Amino acid sequence: MNGYIVRMPGPRFTLDRSSPVPLYFQVAEQFEQAILSGEIAPGERIDNEIALAKDLGLSRPTMRQAIQVLVDKGMLVRKRGVGTQVVHGKIRRSVELTSLFDDLSAAGQKPRTEVLAVGKVAAEEDVAHELQLKVGEDVWSLERLRYVGKQPLAVMHNFIPVDVVDLDAVDLAKTGLYAHMRSSGILMRVARQRIGARGAGAEEAELLGEKKGAPLLTMARTAYDNAGRAVEYGRHAYRPDLYAFELTLVDR
Amino acid sequence: MNGYIVRMPGPRFTLDRSSPVPLYFQVAEQFEQAILSGEIAPGERIDNEIALAKDLGLSRPTMRQAIQVLVDKGMLVRKRGVGTQVVHGKIRRSVELTSLFDDLSAAGQKPRTEVLAVGKVAAEEDVAHELQLKVGEDVWSLERLRYVGKQPLAVMHNFIPVDVVDLDAVDLAKTGLYAHMRSSGILMRVARQRIGARGAGAEEAELLGEKKGAPLLTMARTAYDNAGRAVEYGRHAYRPDLYAFELTLVDR
DNA sequence: GTCAACCCTTTGTCCTGACATATTGACGTC
Protein backbone atom coordinates (compact mmCIF):
# COMPACT_ATOMS: atom_id res chain seq x y z
CA MET A 1 0.00 0.00 0.00
CA ASN A 2 2.48 2.56 -1.10
CA GLY A 3 0.37 5.65 -1.47
CA TYR A 4 1.41 8.04 -4.16
CA ILE A 5 0.34 11.65 -4.02
CA VAL A 6 0.71 13.84 -7.03
CA ARG A 7 0.04 17.51 -7.48
CA MET A 8 -1.97 18.20 -10.56
CA PRO A 9 -3.54 21.19 -12.28
CA GLY A 10 -6.24 20.98 -9.66
CA PRO A 11 -6.98 17.59 -8.29
CA ARG A 12 -4.64 15.32 -6.45
CA PHE A 13 -4.64 11.73 -7.47
CA THR A 14 -3.57 8.81 -5.33
CA LEU A 15 -2.42 5.59 -6.87
CA ASP A 16 -2.18 2.27 -5.10
CA ARG A 17 0.00 -0.08 -7.02
CA SER A 18 -0.66 -2.94 -4.67
CA SER A 19 -4.38 -2.76 -5.27
CA PRO A 20 -6.02 -5.27 -7.57
CA VAL A 21 -7.85 -2.38 -9.18
CA PRO A 22 -6.05 -1.55 -12.43
CA LEU A 23 -4.11 1.68 -12.43
CA TYR A 24 -5.93 3.08 -15.44
CA PHE A 25 -9.19 2.49 -13.65
CA GLN A 26 -8.01 4.18 -10.49
CA VAL A 27 -7.06 7.22 -12.51
CA ALA A 28 -10.33 7.20 -14.44
CA GLU A 29 -12.37 6.99 -11.25
CA GLN A 30 -10.63 9.93 -9.65
CA PHE A 31 -10.83 11.96 -12.80
CA GLU A 32 -14.53 11.28 -12.99
CA GLN A 33 -14.94 12.36 -9.40
CA ALA A 34 -13.05 15.57 -10.06
CA ILE A 35 -15.29 16.31 -13.02
CA LEU A 36 -18.52 15.47 -11.24
CA SER A 37 -17.57 17.57 -8.24
CA GLY A 38 -16.85 20.50 -10.54
CA GLU A 39 -13.20 20.59 -9.60
CA ILE A 40 -12.51 20.51 -13.30
CA ALA A 41 -15.02 22.72 -15.08
CA PRO A 42 -16.82 21.82 -18.31
CA GLY A 43 -14.97 23.20 -21.32
CA GLU A 44 -11.70 23.18 -19.45
CA ARG A 45 -8.73 21.46 -20.99
CA ILE A 46 -6.84 18.88 -19.01
CA ASP A 47 -3.10 18.44 -19.21
CA ASN A 48 -1.72 16.55 -22.15
CA GLU A 49 -1.31 12.82 -21.89
CA ILE A 50 2.43 12.83 -21.65
CA ALA A 51 2.58 15.34 -18.84
CA LEU A 52 -0.18 13.57 -16.94
CA ALA A 53 1.53 10.24 -17.33
CA LYS A 54 4.80 11.68 -16.14
CA ASP A 55 3.24 13.39 -13.14
CA LEU A 56 1.51 10.22 -12.06
CA GLY A 57 4.49 8.01 -12.73
CA LEU A 58 2.62 6.08 -15.39
CA SER A 59 3.31 5.20 -18.96
CA ARG A 60 1.46 7.02 -21.68
CA PRO A 61 -0.56 3.97 -22.82
CA THR A 62 -1.89 3.54 -19.30
CA MET A 63 -2.79 7.21 -19.10
CA ARG A 64 -4.48 7.00 -22.48
CA GLN A 65 -6.48 4.01 -21.33
CA ALA A 66 -7.68 5.94 -18.31
CA ILE A 67 -8.77 8.88 -20.43
CA GLN A 68 -10.42 6.54 -22.90
CA VAL A 69 -12.72 5.25 -20.18
CA LEU A 70 -14.10 8.74 -19.68
CA VAL A 71 -14.22 9.46 -23.39
CA ASP A 72 -16.38 6.36 -23.76
CA LYS A 73 -18.63 7.67 -21.02
CA GLY A 74 -19.03 10.93 -22.87
CA MET A 75 -17.36 13.03 -20.19
CA LEU A 76 -14.22 13.93 -22.11
CA VAL A 77 -13.56 14.76 -25.72
CA ARG A 78 -10.21 14.44 -27.44
CA LYS A 79 -9.06 16.70 -30.22
CA ARG A 80 -5.89 15.84 -32.03
CA GLY A 81 -3.41 18.66 -32.03
CA VAL A 82 -5.43 20.52 -29.44
CA GLY A 83 -5.98 18.55 -26.28
CA THR A 84 -8.63 16.89 -24.20
CA GLN A 85 -11.59 18.78 -22.77
CA VAL A 86 -14.33 18.18 -20.27
CA VAL A 87 -17.67 18.06 -22.03
CA HIS A 88 -20.13 18.51 -19.24
CA GLY A 89 -20.30 17.50 -15.64
CA LYS A 90 -23.63 15.88 -15.10
CA ILE A 91 -23.87 12.70 -17.04
CA ARG A 92 -26.76 10.37 -16.56
CA ARG A 93 -25.56 6.86 -16.34
CA SER A 94 -26.34 5.39 -19.69
CA VAL A 95 -28.60 2.43 -20.04
CA GLU A 96 -26.63 -0.48 -18.75
CA LEU A 97 -26.93 -4.15 -18.24
CA THR A 98 -28.79 -3.58 -15.05
CA SER A 99 -32.37 -4.11 -14.17
CA LEU A 100 -35.09 -1.75 -13.13
CA PHE A 101 -34.63 -3.14 -9.65
CA ASP A 102 -31.02 -1.98 -9.60
CA ASP A 103 -32.00 1.38 -11.03
CA LEU A 104 -34.57 2.07 -8.38
CA SER A 105 -32.44 0.79 -5.55
CA ALA A 106 -29.67 3.09 -6.65
CA ALA A 107 -32.13 5.97 -6.71
CA GLY A 108 -32.98 5.34 -3.10
CA GLN A 109 -36.48 4.23 -3.91
CA LYS A 110 -38.00 1.19 -2.32
CA PRO A 111 -39.15 -1.06 -5.09
CA ARG A 112 -41.54 -3.86 -4.37
CA THR A 113 -42.26 -6.83 -6.53
CA GLU A 114 -45.34 -8.97 -6.79
CA VAL A 115 -44.95 -12.28 -8.55
CA LEU A 116 -48.04 -12.83 -10.65
CA ALA A 117 -47.12 -16.16 -12.13
CA VAL A 118 -44.10 -18.40 -12.44
CA GLY A 119 -43.75 -21.79 -14.06
CA LYS A 120 -42.66 -23.78 -17.05
CA VAL A 121 -44.45 -23.27 -20.32
CA ALA A 122 -43.94 -24.35 -23.91
CA ALA A 123 -42.03 -21.74 -25.86
CA GLU A 124 -44.04 -19.94 -28.46
CA GLU A 125 -42.50 -19.01 -31.74
CA ASP A 126 -41.13 -15.59 -30.89
CA VAL A 127 -39.79 -16.72 -27.53
CA ALA A 128 -38.17 -19.79 -29.04
CA HIS A 129 -36.61 -17.66 -31.73
CA GLU A 130 -35.15 -15.14 -29.32
CA LEU A 131 -33.81 -17.80 -26.98
CA GLN A 132 -32.41 -19.98 -29.75
CA LEU A 133 -34.71 -22.86 -28.81
CA LYS A 134 -37.24 -24.97 -30.67
CA VAL A 135 -40.92 -24.14 -30.58
CA GLY A 136 -42.57 -26.08 -27.79
CA GLU A 137 -39.48 -26.53 -25.64
CA ASP A 138 -39.91 -25.83 -21.97
CA VAL A 139 -38.96 -22.41 -20.70
CA TRP A 140 -39.50 -20.59 -17.45
CA SER A 141 -42.18 -17.96 -17.69
CA LEU A 142 -42.16 -15.28 -15.04
CA GLU A 143 -44.68 -12.50 -14.74
CA ARG A 144 -44.17 -9.79 -12.19
CA LEU A 145 -45.69 -6.48 -11.24
CA ARG A 146 -43.30 -3.85 -10.02
CA TYR A 147 -44.28 -1.12 -7.62
CA VAL A 148 -42.48 1.98 -6.56
CA GLY A 149 -44.00 3.06 -3.31
CA LYS A 150 -47.65 2.20 -3.67
CA GLN A 151 -47.83 2.94 -7.36
CA PRO A 152 -47.71 0.12 -9.88
CA LEU A 153 -44.90 0.91 -12.29
CA ALA A 154 -44.36 -1.91 -14.68
CA VAL A 155 -45.57 -5.29 -15.84
CA MET A 156 -42.65 -7.55 -16.60
CA HIS A 157 -42.73 -10.86 -18.42
CA ASN A 158 -39.50 -12.82 -18.61
CA PHE A 159 -38.63 -16.07 -20.35
CA ILE A 160 -35.60 -18.11 -19.38
CA PRO A 161 -34.34 -21.43 -20.71
CA VAL A 162 -34.83 -24.13 -18.11
CA ASP A 163 -31.18 -25.16 -18.15
CA VAL A 164 -29.98 -21.71 -17.21
CA VAL A 165 -31.37 -21.37 -13.72
CA ASP A 166 -33.94 -22.89 -11.43
CA LEU A 167 -36.66 -20.47 -10.46
CA ASP A 168 -38.60 -22.78 -8.19
CA ALA A 169 -36.39 -22.43 -5.18
CA VAL A 170 -36.17 -18.68 -5.18
CA ASP A 171 -38.18 -15.99 -3.52
CA LEU A 172 -38.41 -13.67 -6.46
CA ALA A 173 -40.39 -11.13 -4.51
CA LYS A 174 -37.31 -10.42 -2.46
CA THR A 175 -34.48 -11.15 -4.85
CA GLY A 176 -34.23 -9.46 -8.20
CA LEU A 177 -34.23 -11.85 -11.11
CA TYR A 178 -30.92 -10.55 -12.34
CA ALA A 179 -29.36 -10.75 -8.90
CA HIS A 180 -30.45 -14.36 -8.73
CA MET A 181 -29.01 -15.12 -12.13
CA ARG A 182 -25.75 -13.45 -11.21
CA SER A 183 -25.49 -15.47 -8.02
CA SER A 184 -26.16 -18.59 -10.06
CA GLY A 185 -23.07 -17.86 -12.06
CA ILE A 186 -24.85 -16.48 -15.10
CA LEU A 187 -23.00 -13.50 -16.45
CA MET A 188 -24.85 -11.34 -18.91
CA ARG A 189 -22.48 -9.63 -21.23
CA VAL A 190 -24.48 -8.45 -24.21
CA ALA A 191 -28.11 -7.48 -24.56
CA ARG A 192 -30.26 -6.24 -27.39
CA GLN A 193 -33.11 -3.96 -26.53
CA ARG A 194 -36.01 -2.63 -28.47
CA ILE A 195 -37.89 0.29 -27.00
CA GLY A 196 -41.31 1.21 -28.26
CA ALA A 197 -44.79 2.17 -27.20
CA ARG A 198 -48.34 0.87 -27.49
CA GLY A 199 -51.74 1.09 -25.91
CA ALA A 200 -52.46 -0.91 -22.79
CA GLY A 201 -54.41 -4.13 -23.06
CA ALA A 202 -57.31 -4.74 -20.69
CA GLU A 203 -55.34 -6.92 -18.32
CA GLU A 204 -52.28 -4.67 -18.21
CA ALA A 205 -54.44 -1.62 -17.70
CA GLU A 206 -56.07 -3.26 -14.73
CA LEU A 207 -52.72 -4.17 -13.20
CA LEU A 208 -51.16 -0.78 -13.75
CA GLY A 209 -54.14 1.24 -12.68
CA GLU A 210 -54.58 2.75 -16.12
CA LYS A 211 -57.37 2.70 -18.62
CA LYS A 212 -57.47 0.33 -21.53
CA GLY A 213 -55.61 1.87 -24.46
CA ALA A 214 -53.57 4.20 -22.25
CA PRO A 215 -50.05 4.76 -23.64
CA LEU A 216 -47.39 2.43 -22.28
CA LEU A 217 -43.65 2.42 -22.78
CA THR A 218 -42.44 -1.00 -23.83
CA MET A 219 -39.07 -2.65 -23.81
CA ALA A 220 -38.19 -6.05 -25.19
CA ARG A 221 -34.78 -7.38 -24.49
CA THR A 222 -32.67 -10.44 -25.13
CA ALA A 223 -29.59 -10.99 -23.01
CA TYR A 224 -26.64 -13.23 -23.84
CA ASP A 225 -24.01 -14.64 -21.53
CA ASN A 226 -20.33 -14.64 -22.21
CA ALA A 227 -20.59 -17.79 -24.26
CA GLY A 228 -23.07 -16.19 -26.63
CA ARG A 229 -25.94 -18.23 -25.30
CA ALA A 230 -29.28 -16.47 -25.00
CA VAL A 231 -30.13 -16.58 -21.31
CA GLU A 232 -33.10 -14.28 -20.98
CA TYR A 233 -35.85 -12.75 -23.03
CA GLY A 234 -38.13 -10.18 -21.50
CA ARG A 235 -41.08 -8.12 -22.58
CA HIS A 236 -41.95 -5.29 -20.25
CA ALA A 237 -44.42 -2.46 -20.16
CA TYR A 238 -43.92 0.69 -18.11
CA ARG A 239 -46.17 3.50 -17.04
CA PRO A 240 -44.70 6.38 -19.01
CA ASP A 241 -45.53 8.94 -16.35
CA LEU A 242 -43.23 7.11 -13.94
CA TYR A 243 -40.44 5.80 -16.08
CA ALA A 244 -38.28 6.70 -19.06
CA PHE A 245 -35.05 5.50 -20.58
CA GLU A 246 -32.08 7.80 -20.53
CA LEU A 247 -28.90 7.25 -22.44
CA THR A 248 -25.80 9.08 -23.42
CA LEU A 249 -24.42 8.59 -26.89
CA VAL A 250 -20.84 9.16 -27.87
CA ASP A 251 -19.61 9.48 -31.40
CA ARG A 252 -16.34 7.69 -31.89
CA MET B 1 -3.98 -33.39 -28.01
CA ASN B 2 -5.93 -30.34 -28.83
CA GLY B 3 -9.34 -31.83 -29.35
CA TYR B 4 -10.86 -28.58 -30.45
CA ILE B 5 -10.49 -26.96 -33.77
CA VAL B 6 -9.34 -23.44 -33.73
CA ARG B 7 -10.56 -21.17 -36.43
CA MET B 8 -7.92 -19.27 -38.25
CA PRO B 9 -8.18 -16.30 -40.43
CA GLY B 10 -9.24 -18.81 -43.05
CA PRO B 11 -10.21 -15.72 -44.91
CA ARG B 12 -6.79 -14.31 -45.38
CA PHE B 13 -7.02 -10.75 -44.34
CA THR B 14 -5.43 -8.18 -46.55
CA LEU B 15 -3.62 -5.30 -44.96
CA ASP B 16 -2.63 -2.12 -46.68
CA ARG B 17 0.03 -0.38 -44.70
CA SER B 18 0.07 2.56 -47.06
CA SER B 19 -3.61 3.23 -46.53
CA PRO B 20 -4.65 6.06 -44.25
CA VAL B 21 -7.10 3.63 -42.65
CA PRO B 22 -5.56 2.41 -39.40
CA LEU B 23 -4.42 -1.18 -39.40
CA TYR B 24 -6.53 -2.13 -36.40
CA PHE B 25 -9.55 -0.78 -38.21
CA GLN B 26 -8.78 -2.71 -41.36
CA VAL B 27 -8.59 -5.89 -39.35
CA ALA B 28 -11.77 -5.11 -37.43
CA GLU B 29 -13.69 -4.45 -40.63
CA GLN B 30 -12.66 -7.71 -42.24
CA PHE B 31 -13.36 -9.63 -39.08
CA GLU B 32 -16.79 -8.09 -38.91
CA GLN B 33 -17.44 -9.04 -42.48
CA ALA B 34 -16.36 -12.62 -41.81
CA ILE B 35 -18.73 -12.80 -38.87
CA LEU B 36 -21.67 -11.22 -40.65
CA SER B 37 -21.24 -13.49 -43.65
CA GLY B 38 -21.30 -16.49 -41.37
CA GLU B 39 -17.76 -17.47 -42.27
CA ILE B 40 -17.10 -17.58 -38.57
CA ALA B 41 -20.07 -19.07 -36.77
CA PRO B 42 -21.58 -17.77 -33.54
CA GLY B 43 -20.14 -19.54 -30.52
CA GLU B 44 -16.95 -20.31 -32.35
CA ARG B 45 -13.63 -19.37 -30.82
CA ILE B 46 -11.17 -17.36 -32.80
CA ASP B 47 -7.45 -17.79 -32.56
CA ASN B 48 -5.64 -16.21 -29.70
CA GLU B 49 -4.37 -12.70 -29.98
CA ILE B 50 -0.72 -13.57 -30.22
CA ALA B 51 -1.18 -16.07 -33.04
CA LEU B 52 -3.45 -13.73 -34.94
CA ALA B 53 -1.02 -10.89 -34.55
CA LYS B 54 1.83 -13.05 -35.74
CA ASP B 55 -0.06 -14.34 -38.75
CA LEU B 56 -0.99 -10.87 -39.82
CA GLY B 57 2.40 -9.41 -39.11
CA LEU B 58 1.03 -7.10 -36.44
CA SER B 59 1.90 -6.44 -32.85
CA ARG B 60 -0.33 -7.77 -30.14
CA PRO B 61 -1.59 -4.34 -28.99
CA THR B 62 -2.74 -3.58 -32.52
CA MET B 63 -4.49 -6.91 -32.75
CA ARG B 64 -6.09 -6.31 -29.37
CA GLN B 65 -7.32 -2.93 -30.51
CA ALA B 66 -8.93 -4.52 -33.54
CA ILE B 67 -10.68 -7.13 -31.43
CA GLN B 68 -11.74 -4.47 -28.96
CA VAL B 69 -13.67 -2.67 -31.69
CA LEU B 70 -15.84 -5.72 -32.19
CA VAL B 71 -16.12 -6.39 -28.49
CA ASP B 72 -17.48 -2.87 -28.11
CA LYS B 73 -19.98 -3.61 -30.83
CA GLY B 74 -21.14 -6.67 -28.98
CA MET B 75 -20.02 -9.10 -31.67
CA LEU B 76 -17.18 -10.73 -29.77
CA VAL B 77 -16.73 -11.68 -26.15
CA ARG B 78 -13.41 -12.17 -24.43
CA LYS B 79 -12.84 -14.66 -21.65
CA ARG B 80 -9.57 -14.53 -19.82
CA GLY B 81 -7.77 -17.81 -19.83
CA VAL B 82 -10.15 -19.19 -22.43
CA GLY B 83 -10.26 -17.19 -25.59
CA THR B 84 -12.44 -14.96 -27.68
CA GLN B 85 -15.76 -16.06 -29.11
CA VAL B 86 -18.28 -14.84 -31.60
CA VAL B 87 -21.49 -13.90 -29.82
CA HIS B 88 -23.98 -13.71 -32.62
CA GLY B 89 -23.86 -12.60 -36.17
CA LYS B 90 -26.68 -10.20 -36.73
CA ILE B 91 -26.18 -7.13 -34.67
CA ARG B 92 -28.43 -4.17 -35.06
CA ARG B 93 -26.42 -1.03 -35.22
CA SER B 94 -26.83 0.54 -31.84
CA VAL B 95 -28.42 3.91 -31.50
CA GLU B 96 -25.92 6.33 -32.82
CA LEU B 97 -25.44 10.02 -33.33
CA THR B 98 -27.42 9.85 -36.50
CA SER B 99 -30.85 11.10 -37.34
CA LEU B 100 -33.98 9.34 -38.35
CA PHE B 101 -33.29 10.60 -41.85
CA ASP B 102 -29.99 8.73 -41.92
CA ASP B 103 -31.63 5.64 -40.48
CA LEU B 104 -34.33 5.50 -43.07
CA SER B 105 -32.02 6.31 -45.93
CA ALA B 106 -29.76 3.48 -44.87
CA ALA B 107 -32.77 1.18 -44.75
CA GLY B 108 -33.55 1.95 -48.36
CA GLN B 109 -36.72 3.78 -47.50
CA LYS B 110 -37.61 7.04 -49.10
CA PRO B 111 -38.19 9.49 -46.32
CA ARG B 112 -39.94 12.73 -47.04
CA THR B 113 -39.99 15.79 -44.90
CA GLU B 114 -42.53 18.53 -44.62
CA VAL B 115 -41.43 21.70 -42.90
CA LEU B 116 -44.31 22.90 -40.78
CA ALA B 117 -42.68 25.98 -39.33
CA VAL B 118 -39.24 27.50 -39.06
CA GLY B 119 -38.18 30.77 -37.48
CA LYS B 120 -36.64 32.46 -34.50
CA VAL B 121 -38.47 32.36 -31.22
CA ALA B 122 -37.71 33.35 -27.64
CA ALA B 123 -36.39 30.40 -25.69
CA GLU B 124 -38.71 29.06 -23.06
CA GLU B 125 -37.37 27.84 -19.78
CA ASP B 126 -36.76 24.21 -20.62
CA VAL B 127 -35.26 25.02 -24.00
CA ALA B 128 -33.00 27.69 -22.53
CA HIS B 129 -31.91 25.28 -19.83
CA GLU B 130 -31.05 22.50 -22.24
CA LEU B 131 -29.18 24.80 -24.61
CA GLN B 132 -27.32 26.65 -21.87
CA LEU B 133 -28.97 29.95 -22.81
CA LYS B 134 -30.96 32.55 -20.94
CA VAL B 135 -34.74 32.52 -21.00
CA GLY B 136 -35.96 34.77 -23.79
CA GLU B 137 -32.87 34.54 -25.97
CA ASP B 138 -33.48 33.92 -29.63
CA VAL B 139 -33.30 30.37 -30.87
CA TRP B 140 -34.23 28.70 -34.10
CA SER B 141 -37.41 26.69 -33.82
CA LEU B 142 -38.00 24.07 -36.45
CA GLU B 143 -41.07 21.90 -36.72
CA ARG B 144 -41.17 19.12 -39.24
CA LEU B 145 -43.36 16.22 -40.17
CA ARG B 146 -41.61 13.12 -41.39
CA TYR B 147 -43.16 10.67 -43.78
CA VAL B 148 -42.09 7.24 -44.83
CA GLY B 149 -43.85 6.50 -48.06
CA LYS B 150 -47.23 8.12 -47.68
CA GLN B 151 -47.51 7.47 -43.98
CA PRO B 152 -46.75 10.21 -41.46
CA LEU B 153 -44.16 8.84 -39.10
CA ALA B 154 -43.01 11.51 -36.70
CA VAL B 155 -43.47 15.06 -35.56
CA MET B 156 -40.12 16.65 -34.84
CA HIS B 157 -39.47 19.89 -33.03
CA ASN B 158 -35.90 21.11 -32.90
CA PHE B 159 -34.33 24.10 -31.18
CA ILE B 160 -30.93 25.43 -32.21
CA PRO B 161 -28.98 28.41 -30.89
CA VAL B 162 -28.91 31.15 -33.52
CA ASP B 163 -25.12 31.39 -33.51
CA VAL B 164 -24.70 27.74 -34.43
CA VAL B 165 -26.18 27.69 -37.91
CA ASP B 166 -28.39 29.73 -40.18
CA LEU B 167 -31.57 27.94 -41.12
CA ASP B 168 -32.99 30.60 -43.41
CA ALA B 169 -30.93 29.76 -46.41
CA VAL B 170 -31.54 26.05 -46.40
CA ASP B 171 -34.08 23.83 -48.02
CA LEU B 172 -34.76 21.64 -45.03
CA ALA B 173 -37.25 19.57 -46.94
CA LYS B 174 -34.43 18.21 -49.03
CA THR B 175 -31.50 18.34 -46.67
CA GLY B 176 -31.56 16.64 -43.33
CA LEU B 177 -31.02 18.99 -40.43
CA TYR B 178 -28.07 17.02 -39.22
CA ALA B 179 -26.53 16.87 -42.66
CA HIS B 180 -26.83 20.62 -42.85
CA MET B 181 -25.21 21.08 -39.48
CA ARG B 182 -22.40 18.73 -40.43
CA SER B 183 -21.74 20.64 -43.63
CA SER B 184 -21.72 23.85 -41.59
CA GLY B 185 -18.83 22.48 -39.63
CA ILE B 186 -20.84 21.53 -36.57
CA LEU B 187 -19.62 18.23 -35.22
CA MET B 188 -21.89 16.53 -32.72
CA ARG B 189 -19.92 14.33 -30.44
CA VAL B 190 -22.10 13.63 -27.43
CA ALA B 191 -25.85 13.48 -27.04
CA ARG B 192 -28.19 12.74 -24.16
CA GLN B 193 -31.46 11.13 -24.98
CA ARG B 194 -34.58 10.44 -23.01
CA ILE B 195 -37.05 7.99 -24.45
CA GLY B 196 -40.57 7.82 -23.15
CA ALA B 197 -44.19 7.62 -24.17
CA ARG B 198 -47.38 9.65 -23.85
CA GLY B 199 -50.76 10.15 -25.40
CA ALA B 200 -51.06 12.25 -28.54
CA GLY B 201 -52.29 15.82 -28.26
CA ALA B 202 -55.01 17.01 -30.58
CA GLU B 203 -52.62 18.73 -32.99
CA GLU B 204 -50.14 15.87 -33.12
CA ALA B 205 -52.89 13.36 -33.60
CA GLU B 206 -54.15 15.32 -36.56
CA LEU B 207 -50.71 15.49 -38.11
CA LEU B 208 -49.91 11.83 -37.58
CA GLY B 209 -53.27 10.51 -38.61
CA GLU B 210 -53.97 9.13 -35.17
CA LYS B 211 -56.68 9.76 -32.64
CA LYS B 212 -56.23 12.09 -29.73
CA GLY B 213 -54.74 10.20 -26.83
CA ALA B 214 -53.24 7.50 -29.03
CA PRO B 215 -49.91 6.21 -27.69
CA LEU B 216 -46.83 7.92 -29.07
CA LEU B 217 -43.17 7.12 -28.61
CA THR B 218 -41.25 10.22 -27.59
CA MET B 219 -37.60 11.12 -27.64
CA ALA B 220 -35.99 14.26 -26.28
CA ARG B 221 -32.37 14.81 -27.02
CA THR B 222 -29.67 17.36 -26.43
CA ALA B 223 -26.54 17.22 -28.57
CA TYR B 224 -23.17 18.76 -27.78
CA ASP B 225 -20.31 19.57 -30.13
CA ASN B 226 -16.71 18.74 -29.45
CA ALA B 227 -16.27 21.89 -27.38
CA GLY B 228 -19.03 20.86 -25.01
CA ARG B 229 -21.41 23.50 -26.35
CA ALA B 230 -25.05 22.49 -26.62
CA VAL B 231 -25.89 22.78 -30.30
CA GLU B 232 -29.30 21.17 -30.59
CA TYR B 233 -32.28 20.26 -28.51
CA GLY B 234 -35.09 18.27 -30.00
CA ARG B 235 -38.43 16.89 -28.87
CA HIS B 236 -39.88 14.30 -31.17
CA ALA B 237 -42.92 12.07 -31.23
CA TYR B 238 -43.11 8.87 -33.28
CA ARG B 239 -45.91 6.61 -34.31
CA PRO B 240 -45.09 3.48 -32.36
CA ASP B 241 -46.46 1.15 -35.00
CA LEU B 242 -43.85 2.45 -37.43
CA TYR B 243 -40.80 3.15 -35.32
CA ALA B 244 -38.87 1.82 -32.35
CA PHE B 245 -35.44 2.31 -30.88
CA GLU B 246 -33.02 -0.57 -30.97
CA LEU B 247 -29.81 -0.71 -29.09
CA THR B 248 -27.15 -3.19 -28.16
CA LEU B 249 -25.68 -3.02 -24.70
CA VAL B 250 -22.28 -4.37 -23.83
CA ASP B 251 -21.09 -4.96 -20.31
CA ARG B 252 -17.48 -3.97 -19.91
C1' DG C 1 -3.71 44.10 -44.67
C1' DT C 2 -4.27 39.38 -46.53
C1' DC C 3 -3.02 35.00 -47.13
C1' DA C 4 0.04 31.26 -47.60
C1' DA C 5 3.86 28.59 -45.59
C1' DC C 6 5.91 26.94 -41.63
C1' DC C 7 6.49 25.27 -36.88
C1' DC C 8 4.90 23.65 -32.44
C1' DT C 9 1.79 21.13 -29.66
C1' DT C 10 -1.05 17.20 -28.87
C1' DT C 11 -3.39 13.17 -29.92
C1' DG C 12 -3.41 8.87 -33.11
C1' DT C 13 -1.18 4.77 -34.35
C1' DC C 14 2.11 1.08 -33.93
C1' DC C 15 6.02 -1.54 -32.13
C1' DT C 16 8.60 -4.71 -28.61
C1' DG C 17 8.65 -6.71 -24.30
C1' DA C 18 7.23 -8.28 -19.69
C1' DC C 19 4.59 -9.99 -15.87
C1' DA C 20 -0.15 -10.90 -13.66
C1' DT C 21 -4.25 -13.60 -13.34
C1' DA C 22 -8.23 -16.41 -14.54
C1' DT C 23 -9.57 -20.84 -16.54
C1' DT C 24 -9.27 -25.39 -17.94
C1' DG C 25 -7.68 -29.91 -18.27
C1' DA C 26 -4.38 -33.40 -16.92
C1' DC C 27 -1.96 -35.64 -13.49
C1' DG C 28 -1.19 -37.78 -9.27
C1' DT C 29 -2.44 -39.08 -4.66
C1' DC C 30 -5.42 -40.94 -1.34
Add this chain to the structure above:
DNA sequence: GACGTCAATATGTCAGGACAAAGGGTTGAC
Protein backbone atom coordinates in the same frame (compact mmCIF):
# COMPACT_ATOMS: atom_id res chain seq x y z
C1' DG D 1 -13.29 -43.11 -8.10
C1' DA D 2 -12.94 -38.52 -5.76
C1' DC D 3 -10.37 -34.68 -4.99
C1' DG D 4 -6.58 -31.46 -4.74
C1' DT D 5 -2.44 -29.71 -7.30
C1' DC D 6 -0.09 -28.09 -11.11
C1' DA D 7 0.94 -26.72 -15.71
C1' DA D 8 -0.60 -24.92 -20.09
C1' DT D 9 -3.21 -21.34 -22.24
C1' DA D 10 -5.13 -16.96 -23.14
C1' DT D 11 -6.44 -12.55 -21.91
C1' DG D 12 -5.49 -8.35 -18.71
C1' DT D 13 -2.33 -4.88 -17.40
C1' DC D 14 1.73 -1.97 -17.80
C1' DA D 15 6.20 0.05 -19.50
C1' DG D 16 8.80 2.83 -22.87
C1' DG D 17 9.70 4.41 -27.35
C1' DA D 18 8.92 6.05 -32.19
C1' DC D 19 6.79 8.31 -35.94
C1' DA D 20 2.45 10.24 -38.25
C1' DA D 21 -1.17 13.50 -38.69
C1' DA D 22 -4.20 17.25 -37.44
C1' DG D 23 -5.02 21.83 -35.41
C1' DG D 24 -3.67 26.32 -34.22
C1' DG D 25 -0.77 30.01 -34.02
C1' DT D 26 3.14 32.60 -35.88
C1' DT D 27 5.78 34.37 -39.36
C1' DG D 28 6.83 36.13 -43.66
C1' DA D 29 5.85 37.41 -48.52
C1' DC D 30 3.16 40.08 -51.49
